[in-house]
Amino acid sequence: MSRVDQDELISALLAGKHRALARAITKIENRSPGYRELVSELHRHTGTASVVGITGSPGAGKSTLVDKLAKRYRDRGETVGVIAVDPSSPYTGGAVLGDRIRMASNVGDMDVFFRSMSARGQLGGLSTATADAVKALDAFGKDRILIETVGAGQSEVDIVKTADTVVVLVQPGSGDDVQMLKAGILEISDVFVVNKADMSGAAKTVADLEEMIHMRNDPTHGLQTGHHGFEIPDHLNRADPADEGDRWEPPVVETVATAGDGLADLLTALSSHREHLETTGGLDRNARIRAAEEIRQHLRSDAATLLEAEIDRRGGIDALAERVAARETDPYTIADELLEPLRETIKPRSDRQE
């Protein structure tokens, strides 16, 4: 794409042309030539959207919830962008992206811009692509951006971290899911949603989650109370910034996404968290953390690209592996050799600064 075409694409996107937004996201996703300049250009127009990430195990009801949330936002006159990430086959790279099927409440409404993305087997690259796509939606002027992902691993955690507010969806009776959540998603969750709350076992799941949250905040909590009844404490009203300081206690919201039940509670929880971020300066802090993480991510991947080229210059990775297998050398030595030119160029500069 020529410089002129690129400029045209950017101005069309900023002017609100849906086709241009779609094409920009394609460029970002494909890593087409010029995508970096595109994102760089868009970056200055971002910062107005409120971004919510939604994750949870397959079948928990993420897509349905996203659909209903989008509808509520639209009813309030806000525009919505959705990025839905689905896994792709590690063998063929193919994927069936099915999240769109659930988008039944926003038929023909172009102000809900829904985009499916596949994982494409990228290591770390997906979170970059998602973050860049969010920037495109933000620059386009979307008020609300929802990121939906299957919550199964580290890359999903990375993706939802691009959001201001992270929602973790749990379905009733999923003891194993709660076990899984302990491993890492608990730390990043700002709001828990127990969806399909009309199913048996919902109260138990809510209680489990709340216990887990309390245990994290107050490890002796379980010892004092002994049991959890069906009364669900109202965390939203209890959160008192004067007492709690900057700490945010994730509320547990019950929903039945298909019927739209509990949506109002979820919206309240989301705006409470947003308010919390605004009053505690968390919004700015998160933005800086994200920016730092993006810089590091770019450095890592760019450095890796440079080193890949260096590997090729030295006969390719297979040849190097062969030498290691033959015990002629070892992986550390090879890594040192490959890094030598990089180390050489960076070192003198740091010496100069001292």
Add this chain to the structure above:
Amino acid sequence: MSTDTAQRSIRCLVAKVGLDGHDRGAHVIARAFRDAGFEVIYSGLHRAPEEIVQAAVQEDVDVLGISILSGAHNTLVPKVIEGLKSYDALEDTLIIVGGIVPEDDREKLRSLGVAEIFGPGTPMEETIEFVRENAPERP
């Protein structure tokens, strides 16, 4: 893997439009496309032409496959094509139709912008090969 390596994958929307409830063919083709390494977005059943247009534009698909077995192709396909035109999305989207389309109607669909029509019994490889060869080059 570097994030800077261009990673292009053919994106297809497999669309069921209108009141036709027969989606076996669409499912089979969606799976076959996936196994061929394409990224497939499946629309789900009973979609209005506007929904298909919305999906095709937002997802920026290279290929739009419309599955119709109800005989309503002469009504529905033109609406989809008109919609794509209004978003300047017609010329770089490969439109194919699968299903039961009488010989007499094929020429009309082709003149509207449908690239190919695949009837019952078309070998899967033929359709995949056609998509591979004709999917538009994106800048």
